[in-house]
Amino acid sequence: METDMTASKHEHTAEFKEEAVRLVITSQKSCAEIARNLGIPPYLVVRWKQQHEQKGAAGRPQFTGRGVAALSEQEARFKKLERELEITRQERDILDRVS
Structure with a gap:
């Protein structure tokens, strides 16, 4: 069985990331619970939440896309x-x- 490393990588839109972070912030659920509900690995939600906190505090857009x-x-x-x-x-x- 041939595995393709790029097939396992998913590109998520800025809107998707923002919604995931909003769910973590506004709900009483953990990052792991939100990730499970969205069908993504928990580390992504944790990373997005950290980016949101760091860049938001600096007054910068949180999720700009690849290379921007x-x-x-x-x-x-x-x-x-x-x-x-x-x-x-x-x-x-x-x-x-x-x-």
């Missing part, structure tokens, strides 16, 4: 402005060469 940095609103705006400035500098340099 969890930036606060100010950090995201700063990053966007830095990128716009870089593009403007590149445009200026091109215009300087043309003139």
